[in-house]
Amino acid sequence: MPDQSELLPPVEICQQLVDIVEIKSINPHNPVQVFHIPQPWQLIGTGNYAAVFTHAEYLEIVIKIYAPGRPGWAEEVEVYRRLGYHQAFSQCFYAEENWLVLKRLHGVTLYDCMHIGQKIPRQVIEDIDRALDYAKSQGLTPHDVHGRNVMMFENKGLVVDISDFLDLSPCWAWKDLKTAYYWLYLPLFSWHRLSIPYWLLDKIRSSYRFYRHRLSVK
Numbered sequence: 001m002p003d004q005s006e007l008l009p010p011v012e013i014c015q016q017l018v019d020i021v022e023i024k025s026i027n028p029h030n031p032v033q034v035f036h037i038p039q040p041w042q043l044i045g046t047g048n049y050a051a052v053f054t055h056a057e058y059l060e061i062v063i064k065i066y067a068p069g070r071p072g073w074a075e076e077v078e079v080y081r082r083l084g085y086h087q088a089f090s091q092c093f094y095a096e097e098n099w100l101v102l103k104r105l106h107g108v109t110l111y112d113c114m115h116i117g118q119k120i121p122r123q124v125i126e127d128i129d130r131a132l133d134y135a136k137s138q139g140l141t142p143h144d145v146h147g148r149n150v151m152m153f154e155n156k157g158l159v160v161d162i163s164d165f166l167d168l169s170p171c172w173a174w175k176d177l178k179t180a181y182y183w184l185y186l187p188l189f190s191w192h193r194l195s196i197p198y199w200l201l202d203k204i205r206s207s208y209r210f211y212r213h214r215l216s217v218k
Helices: 011-020 073-083 110-116 122-137 173-189 198-217
Strands: 022-024 033-035 041-046 050-055 058-066 092-096 099-103 150-153 156-159
Touching: 011 050, 011 058, 011 092, 011 099, 033 041, 073 092, 073 099, 110 150, 110 198, 122 156, 122 173
Parallel strands: none
Antiparallel strands: 022 033, 041 050, 050 058, 058 099, 092 099, 150 156
């Protein structure tokens, strides 16, 4: 495993961000909202539980901070412990209550690829499949793996969010995404640089969530 300790910021620099930034979870089904980000930290992503930040002098790591009252920090730490080092996943270098220092993954989410019309090679899907099989071999249950939680970089697949990999409830997200990729994307969209607006992607995402919810209560 590569030694990246020299890339880590001092803990006090991270603590400055944790102490000042304000993160609110208004709706558990929507991304958190972030306020009061101290310079030179920058917000690079939000999820339903947490926000992710990068520092101008430490570009190979990110700080992930959970919103107050949102669960999952301890579970995420455990998932990273089981994963160890794997090229398709991030790594956890340091953790304190409610926040983590992680290796930064570079790339474009498959969700954003659909927005900008960037082609998604078959290799990306196969890489993610192998990564999820590895996670299963470590006693994990890949969960909530969808287009906003996986990326591609140099035509290789990466898994960005592993926070729900201890969830044992059924999840069809990745299987359904693969079905859409092989039956719709490859034959219909892969030959065109079709840009899909975010409002339409969000509508598809909401409709899918409603569809799966209806199936689960039948």
